[in-house]
Amino acid sequence: MITMVGKAIRKWWGVFALPTFAAFVIGFLIPFVMGIYLSFTKFTTVTNARWVGLRNFSGVFSDKEFIHALILTVAFTVVTTIIVNVVGFSIAYMLTKTLKGSNLFRSVFFMPNLIGGIVLGYIWLLLLNGVLSYWGRSITFSGTYGFWGMVLLVSWQQIGYMMIIYIAGLQSMPGDVIEASSVDGANGSQTMFQVIIPLMMPSITVCSFLTVTNGFKLFDQNLALTNGAPSNNSELLALNIYRTFYGRVGFEGVGQAKAVVFFIIVAAIVLIQNRLTTSKEVTA
Amino acid sequence: MSERMKHSGLWATLFAAISLIWIFPIVLVLINSFKDKTYISQNAFSIPLGKAFVGMSNYTRGVERTNLIESFGWTVVVTVGSVALILLCTSMCAWWIVRVDNAAAKTLYLLFLFNMIVPFQMVMFTLSKIADMLSLNTPWGLWVLYLGFGAGLAVFIFTGVVKSIPQELEEAAMIDGASVPRIFFEIVVPIMRPSIISVAILQTMWIWNDFLLPYLTLDMSKYKTMPIAIQYLKGGYGSVDMGAMMGCLVLAIVPIVVFYIVCQKYIIKGVMAGAVKG
Numbered sequence: 001m002i003t004m005v006g007k008a009i010r011k012w013w014g015v016f017a018l019p020t021f022a023a024f025v026i027g028f029l030i031p032f033v034m035g036i037y038l039s040f041t042k043f044t045t046v047t048n049a050r051w052v053g054l055r056n057f058s059g060v061f062s063d064k065e066f067i068h069a070l071i072l073t074v075a076f077t078v079v080t081t082i083i084v085n086v087v088g089f090s091i092a093y094m095l096t097k098t099l100k101g102s103n104l105f106r107s108v109f110f111m112p113n114l115i116g117g118i119v120l121g122y123i124w125l126l127l128l129n130g131v132l133s134y135w136g137r138s139i140t141f142s143g144t145y146g147f148w149g150m151v152l153l154v155s156w157q158q159i160g161y162m163m164i165i166y167i168a169g170l171q172s173m174p175g176d177v178i179e180a181s182s183v184d185g186a187n188g189s190q191t192m193f194q195v196i197i198p199l200m201m202p203s204i205t206v207c208s209f210l211t212v213t214n215g216f217k218l219f220d221q222n223l224a225l226t227n228g229a230p231s232n233n234s235e236l237l238a239l240n241i242y243r244t245f246y247g248r249v250g251f252e253g254v255g256q257a258k259a260v261v262f263f264i265i266v267a268a269i270v271l272i273q274n275r276l277t278t279s280k281e282v283t284a
Numbered sequence: 285m286s287e288r289m290k291h292s293g294l295w296a297t298l299f300a301a302i303s304l305i306w307i308f309p310i311v312l313v314l315i316n317s318f319k320d321k322t323y324i325s326q327n328a329f330s331i332p333l334g335k336a337f338v339g340m341s342n343y344t345r346g347v348e349r350t351n352l353i354e355s356f357g358w359t360v361v362v363t364v365g366s367v368a369l370i371l372l373c374t375s376m377c378a379w380w381i382v383r384v385d386n387a388a389a390k391t392l393y394l395l396f397l398f399n400m401i402v403p404f405q406m407v408m409f410t411l412s413k414i415a416d417m418l419s420l421n422t423p424w425g426l427w428v429l430y431l432g433f434g435a436g437l438a439v440f441i442f443t444g445v446v447k448s449i450p451q452e453l454e455e456a457a458m459i460d461g462a463s464v465p466r467i468f469f470e471i472v473v474p475i476m477r478p479s480i481i482s483v484a485i486l487q488t489m490w491i492w493n494d495f496l497l498p499y500l501t502l503d504m505s506k507y508k509t510m511p512i513a514i515q516y517l518k519g520g521y522g523s524v525d526m527g528a529m530m531g532c533l534v535l536a537i538v539p540i541v542v543f544y545i546v547c548q549k550y551i552i553k554g555v556m557a558g559a560v561k562g
Contacts, residue, residue, distance in 0.1 A: 005454045013388075019377075020431065024399070026420075031407035032402060046410065111306075115537060115540055116511050118493075126526065129325070130328025131328075164552055165555070216403075224515065238405055271401075
């Protein structure tokens, strides 16, 4: 059924819908479709593509560096998701409980989030190399150093963001529920795990979703802090894809195939997580 | 009561201590920006005194080598233009999608949703080629690319808002003879205002700091945004002039801090709005 307003607006599509759609076609749809197509071809520029079937994809999975980057990215995502959410939630909980979510502290913790990945990378390059220099080492000493360096950096960056979401969630939680549970004789950890956390599921959903996708897509910080050094040992997926495209001549097709694999993984995470967590939400 | 006061004083002290640790990395950059570059790598934690103190020379050298003032200008042009275009176009598009609600509108909406789950690496190569072919490798060309690639989230947030606006207002205005654009700009936009501010904040944070999209699409010989200019400081063989770098980092952080202090209330709200994208 179409309403009166709907009918009148429909013929204005050229003004209202077309500009966004046209930009969307140029900036997203065509590059996306071409990207899918090119992943099945061998090419150096877009115009000389030659169909090679699935050869690029077998190239992807026989590339040891890609597999290494994939495993490292999964580990990185798991570690940062846990640290960021546990610490972010704890700070949010203590701040709301003791200081009613004081704005001053909230602002300080949130601050790193506004700074871009490249700048963040160099800030932490200074700090981490400064500390490591006491042992005569640097962040590029080994892949493990780079990995934990990035974990620290990303935790510092994102804890404040997630904390803001958790504070809002905690503040909108009905106070009488917690009171009722303490009247019923629940102890501290029972209240936390059986009342507060189930009620906070919507916020936890959003935050874990954001940290997982951010972790998977991390690029700028990786580029600035270690650039994959030493010898690609601290290289995450996004950087690996980038360097396959722009660092290895003749590997453009493989690079595009990697990008498709990357897209499928990210999309799958988003969809699975959406399904999983929305079913776990509880209302008071 | 006094017991509670004492308690909250204790907590305040604890959080003050954590806050100091939290901003330490930024303070460290500030301290080192006045230090000679050889001293920075030798001892990052010393206070720049005596020979180590170089005044503003890191800043002047950093600005000179990166052309930072010009990059700042281009970053402003790219960010302001893109955000303005995104706000205007996607809010109109979202209204059209919700009110028309036919098969075309629904398809369009699904496409925008799909856009939100696609990582940039998927399209980076083809997008940069298309940008070259269509001569969109300029700051104003980027406005179009950001509108296209960033439309998903904005349309998603705006459609959510429009759905909650009752149609009666618009119908009444229509019966009074108001034109469609007038209804949109005089009735719908004022109601959408809070969400427009939130989207503006979210997109500003993204575009101002974005590195890869402008790096791959812009004509590097003419235009560099600030993140790109800073990345260019890192010369061949991975050597970095850490002195100039510190100066540039401070200059890159200052506008962000100013922006944060001025718009803090809206930034927190914007974050909340962006959080719905799960």
